[in-house]
Amino acid sequence: xxxxQVLVVGHGPIGHSFIEKLLERKSGHExxxxxxxxxPAYNRVMLTQYFEDRxxxxxxxxxxxYTNEAALKEQGVKLIYGRATSIDREAKKVSYxxxxxxxxxxxxxxxxxxxxxxxxxxxxxPPVPGMLLKEKQNKSxxxxxxxxxxGVFVYRTIEDLE
Numbered sequence: 250x251x252x253x254q255v256l257v258v259g260h261g262p263i264g265h266s267f268i269e270k271l272l273e274r275k276s277g278h279e280x281x282x283x284x285x286x287x288x289p290a291y292n293r294v295m296l297t298q299y300f301e302d303r304x305x306x307x308x309x310x311x312x313x314x315y316t317n318e319a320a321l322k323e324q325g326v327k328l329i330y331g332r333a334t335s336i337d338r339e340a341k342k343v344s345y346x347x348x349x350x351x352x353x354x355x356x357x358x359x360x361x362x363x364x365x366x367x368x369x370x371x372x373x374x375p376p377v378p379g380m381l382l383k384e385k386q387n388k389s390x391x392x393x394x395x396x397x398x399x400g401v402f403v404y405r406t407i408e409d410l411e
Contacts, residue, residue, distance in 0.1 A: 256343060256361035257282040258333045264367030265290035265315050272324055281327040281359055283345055289328060290315040329359060336364070 255271065255278045257264045268280060284290075291313040298313065321328050331345035344358040385396045 253278045253362040254360055255280045255363045255365065256359055257365045257367055258343060259367035259369055260284035260286070260290045260328070261367065261369045262290060262293065262315070263369070264365070267365055267367060268326060272326075278363070279327075280325065281329060281361075282321075283329050283331055283333055283343065283359065285330075285332045287330060288314075289317055289321060331356065333368075 253276075257268060257280065260282045264282060268282060271278060271280060292315065295313050318328060329345065331347060333343050334346050335344045336342075337344070340360075341362065341364075342358045342360050343364065344356075346356045379398060381396055382398055387396055
């Protein structure tokens with residue numbers, strides 16, 4: 250019997266924790282993870298350390314990383330850099346687009362037997378008048394930084410800080 254294909258969409262702390270638990274079980278599943286950010290999972294709680302150097306390339310030195318590409322490969326986890334764009338539940342495939350970063354995977358699709366959605370959350374911004382510019386609002390991304398007025402910053406990822 251062929252091993253089950255497990256696809257995790259989202260490689261934040263929860264997605265990575267799920268992968269670790271699945272690997273601990275030695276299930277024999279083939280695991281792929283679709284990661285929208287240009288780096289593997291890292292500790293967002295420690296993001297304030299970013300302000301010391303303002304250099305995203307140093308995320309490993311800042312001890313933000315939970316893992317790296319080499320470790321995932323060694324564990325047999327296929328890391329795909331891209332943004333999920335659609336799910337075909339009948340065909341059991343997730344399509345993804347390129348993220349535009351240097352290490353982004355070409356657009357494509359990945360098959361699954363088991364799909365895990367670990368897509369994270371949005372930062373809460375209080376409903377204060379003027380915090381969202383209606384003319385810049387992105388309906389598919391409520392937390393789009395571009396919809397904020399100048400001088401208003403929300404951060405959840407390293408990219409938000411750059």
